[in-house]
Amino acid sequence: MLNQIEGSLGVAKAVALCRPGVVCAYPISPQTHIVENVGKFVKEGTLKQCDFINVESEFSAMSVSIGSSAGGVRTYTATASQGLLFMAEGVYNASGLGLPIVMTVASRAIGSPINIWNDHTDSLSQRDSGWLQLFCESNQDAVDTHIMAFKIAEEVGLPVMVCMDGFVLTHAFERLDIPSQEEVDKFLPEYQPREFLDPKEPISMGAMVDPDAFTEVRFLQERKMVKALSVIERVTKEYRELTGHHSGGLLDCYNCDNATDLKLIIMGSTVGTAKDEIDRLKKEGINVGIISLKSFRPFPYEALKQAIGNTKQVICVERAFSFGARGIICPEVKRAMEGTNCEIHTALCGLGGRAIYGSTINGIVKQALAGKFTEEFTWFDINSNVLNSYLKDTEGVTFPQGPITDSQLQNSCK
């Protein structure tokens, strides 16, 4: 059914359609609207047999979720930014226990400095937590990905993080096609836990594992991750057939077929903005492809390699980076493309809510095609005026207008 609603409400509706048994809530922007709405559904009775629990911290939100999932019910929670870090210990724990929790991360920067706006620092900080991380490019994608996430999580036996850009998506009021309860029930059967805490069959979960078996436990966990690649593809296929929605998947290609000069790899809501810009560029005769990376964990090396094909240059439009290193997506792409001549670069932009406009994408494409991306890592949308106003006085250093490359940064320190 078509709705013109806020993304958060859409996600809340999608979650409710999945009939969770326990939903935990702790407020943090920009995730809050989602759980507010789920809480309302529970209270008004539209979501039945569900306990909505207001907890005292994200750490407890994750902990309660661990308890309820281990207790054998479908469990959902949501968080963002600082909240995700505050629950980090539990995040790792949930995956180690193999609990199929679904959690929305309304992606947001991490302080200090405190910043409530969108980038990908929070979710990517948990890339090694053992969770599946699925990124959404639109609110429709978010609605659909949440429904798929429960099925994927339960089939794989690992928790899933659904990452949607904070504010840009969560607070956007858009047309959404929400599947019917019948459709979702057909797609997602009642939760059958593979193991849970039951006095009829007592088990001890969460044992201490010593060096004798720890590596093997991790290997088996990684196997689940690898299996998840095919599960994601299969579940996506099923879902698309059922609803006709073009959502989910490991990745999604736009205008890729003939774009052998340049492809952009983008995660999240920037994809839509970029698609519009690519269409405009096409009218100028510039052919650029976009690969929307949906599944960051597990990372679809094979699928990505195929999607890139023989493209000469790939720019990863990244909204987070690793201090003291470089981009986060770019090295993964390099791994995928190892042994090819493909040039792979990072254009870092959109940190802490700095908007990525069509013009930003346009700039990246033009620079790329002009061969200006000479280094792996570039601070693309940095404002030299702001920088210089500080650095000139303190260190006598200035930067020219425009993007700053890694080597420029390094040289400025010499």
Added chain:
Amino acid sequence: MLDQIKFYQTGSNTIGNRLLNPSMRAIQASADRPNGLISGHRACQGCGEALGARYAIDAAMRATGGKIVVANATGCLEVFSTPYPESAWQLPWIHSLFGNSAAVGSGIAAAMKVRAEKNGDAVAPRVIAQGGDGGTTDIGFGPLSGMFERNDDVLYLCYDNEAYMNTGVQRSSATPPSARTATTQLVGEHPGADWGKGKDVPMIAMAHGIPYVATATVADLRDLEEKVTKAMSFHGARYIQILTPCPLGWGCASGVTVTVARMAMETGFFPVYEAEYGKITSVRKIRQKQPVINYLKLQRRYAHLTGKKADPNVLARLQALCDTNIKNFGLLGDDEPQLTPAAIQAYERSNKV
């Protein structure tokens, strides 16, 4: 005839007593007790926590017909009971993290309720969350308080051995003043743990107004079993703090675990009481009052107070602490305590020397 006789003569303070009707004996006396925590665990010799956990869990299992699920904080109990590939538990049990067992318990309780609803079961399994004093009074305190204020249907059991034993005996907020730990060593002018620090979690639990709060020790099994049984008769958040001596951390012989806990009660050092909805309803009276030195001298963590060089002022302060407990809780005599006592730390802090 047999039933008309009082049985204390042959030791009704013992765990069983062949002369008693089996229904009047402690659960631990029963040959078919649940043994929720069974042999083969790797606790140290004379571990008070292993003992306290079996006592409490068995009582809860009895009270619920075995329908109990346990969430366990990281700590000795978790480590010694479930090292791969062997678990010593005989009931559904989960270990998640150090500081979250109360919250995990809340989640399980919600799950049990929802599952029972979905399955049409009349009774949902009950939930126990448990941890040591570090996991309870320090790192897990926030989730504990949250569980309390939501009045989630969880019984929280704190096995209080007054320090972080699993990591090698470091001070916690339950470590008593003057006690030696690895982070409060017996050196300098004021050896041992500082005075005027620490927190009284049973009192804090009471301040949440939850249905049931109690303290107990491994030295009075019947009292402990009654409290756990009573706790299971309430729904909502409940808290029992059980003093479980640690021979290793306290520096006592492995055989005196129960004796030293008894001494903690009989000196007034550890007041044993219960409270309903924030008010104290009963107090376990001291049977044979002992001076605090008799408690201290069993433990090497107080070695500086029991030798020739003992500082009489510190001993006097510890005795005063016991006396204050005795007075405030009415641990002696037949009087019911009149007022709700304040945390013992308050008295000490207000009496800074």
Added chain:
Amino acid sequence: MLQVRLHGRGGQGVVTAAEMLSLAAFLEGHFAQAFPSFGSERTGAPVVAYARIDDKEIRTHEPILEPDVVLVQDRTLLSVIDVFSGISPNGYAIINSADPAEQVVPELCKKLPKGHVLTVPATQFAMEKLKKPLPGAPMLSSLAAATDVFKLESVQKSFQTRYPGKVGDANAETAALAYNYLKEVIKGGANA
């Protein structure tokens, strides 16, 4: 694609207005999008919200730098920020004011085609019917009157959907007042 930028102050229902704008368009079968400027602004601070209307899927999520329409819910903002920044040369500007546009924004009137800069006493209408200074509905109906991008009824229905009952009805009445007022103005009536 029609891109609308709404300016106001926190507490004046700017974000809601943007959402209602998108809903009105949705009700007429268009694709629409609305989003706020994602701040942590409090009551009284300047607030910006955006809306887009199109007949195909709206994919972009960039903030609107070159609006086709600018709705100014609070004229005091005119001296604080450049609310008309990037406005399309053929764009529309509707300002909440009882004074004529030429008086309020003389420069803009010169820049945009005639009849594209309009004022409407939206707060006045709101106070009349809603008893609250929430000028969202009359501003949207003014947009409808000025551009015919959607019908008055759709504006009314959007508010009635969001606020079923008296509040929605009062908003609908307020919308009608503004709509009729502006249609009169556009026709060159008494208020022109």
Added chain:
Amino acid sequence: MMKKPFATTLDPATSLANHTGSWRTLRPINVFKLPPCNKQCPAGENIQQWLYYAAEGDYEHAWRILTEENPFPACMGRVCYHTCEGKCNRGFLDESVGINSVERFLGDYALEHNLAFKRPVRETGKKVLIVGAGPAGLSAAYHLRRFGHTVHIVEMGKEAGGMMRYGIPVYRLPRNVLDAEIKRLTDMGITLECGRKVEDIEAEKKNGKYDAVVLGVGAGISTNVDIPQGDTNHILHALSVLGDIETSGDVQIARRVAVYGGGNTAVDVARSLRRLGAEPIIVYRRNRDKMPANEEEMDAAIQEGIQVKWLSTIAGAQKDTLKIEKMALDETGYPQPTGEFEELPADAVVLAIGQNVDKSALEKLKDLKMQKDAVEVDPQDMQTSIPGIFAAGDMATSDRTVTHAIGMGKTAARGVNAYLKGAKYEKPAKHEDALFEDMHPWYYTDAPKTVRPELELARRTNTFDEVQHGLTEENAIFEARRCLSCGNCMECDNCYGVCPDSAVIKLGPGKGYEFNYDYCKGCGVCAQECPCGHIKMVPEKI
């Protein structure tokens, strides 16, 4: 079945595969210590054990345990001086357990319920002659009969019982009780021949084809002392006075009678005469502290109005007065004459300064070695210097109490039994003592207010003598339950309960516990918390 992940999820109770017993350096073992009461009992009664069953209300079982050692509980419950109670560990806590009164209760219970001794399952065909049907002879007969031997007793007196009949006044031991307990022995097949003195033991043995003989001749002759006297003052002997009372039921000696001596016989005589209307006064050469008579008996005598002249000897007797010399104790506690004299009005004197065995028959036994007043016996088996002839009771000891006699009779019987098998009986080694320090008294001391009066009552009933009633069942069970069960398991479940490793196995009622050494880590909590001192930690062999 659940799909469990590898390693992180474990099956319940899999820890049982981990045998933590290997950690042990100390091993708990059950030790059976000798309770002080048992140790003290001259008859060797297993007091702790029969109290154990009495506490359960299983009086017959308790009685059967008791009578394995002593066939006269009803008599003992009346006449035994119960020195066991003086050693009772409970005395360190509050008051000793009233063992004697419970014994009497059990004895009376058995009489009331006509409990009989079982006849031996197997007859050995061996014949044993018992000379004397006093407590020693009867005890020996009983135990020999239990071994399956044929036992014949020859008694000089008219009736069996010896000093129990002719020495102990009826107010302390009603004769129906004595008769009933003796009858229980003859019901076992013991034959009894009264009114005949065995003059020639060897001939009797030979003619009767006895395989062995037990001599159980009591000290039936009062010791004489030379008191210068005028002819009008009666000087009588205690045993003959008591014998006359037993035979005729009444003896009129005089109003004012001085009883000379400080032993139990003196007290018995004084109290008997008091009952017959006389005004006895005990004259004793030392003071109360040094008096050998049983304290409780003495207390009762004083309560009954019997006066005592302490530190006095009778230097002479006139018509109605006695010349008394005052004595003083020297530093060794021995009385020394002071040379001070005084007069004491008295119409008669009863000498109660000691008894002797009639040795006339013994003197005919050539090879019999004697020691002062007693026959020399091997204390292990009570055998005299003549093989096959054993002795017990007064003639073999200086401890002349009924209880000692019974104990010796038992030992003699065991000696005979071994002898008949061609072996030599040796008393088994005793367990180590159960000391109060071994106990965990905390577990016993919880007398709530409501129970305290009952406790007092129990203590008082403990001092009852025959003029008063015995214990009610309630009191008896109460007393029995006060037993601390020193050094022996009372099945309190403490070890089972306090084991942090669940390594104590409960075997079920009456069966006690076993240590599961697969899991026992040797922490010692069980030993520490055992109320009875029944568990000991011993080094593990490493």
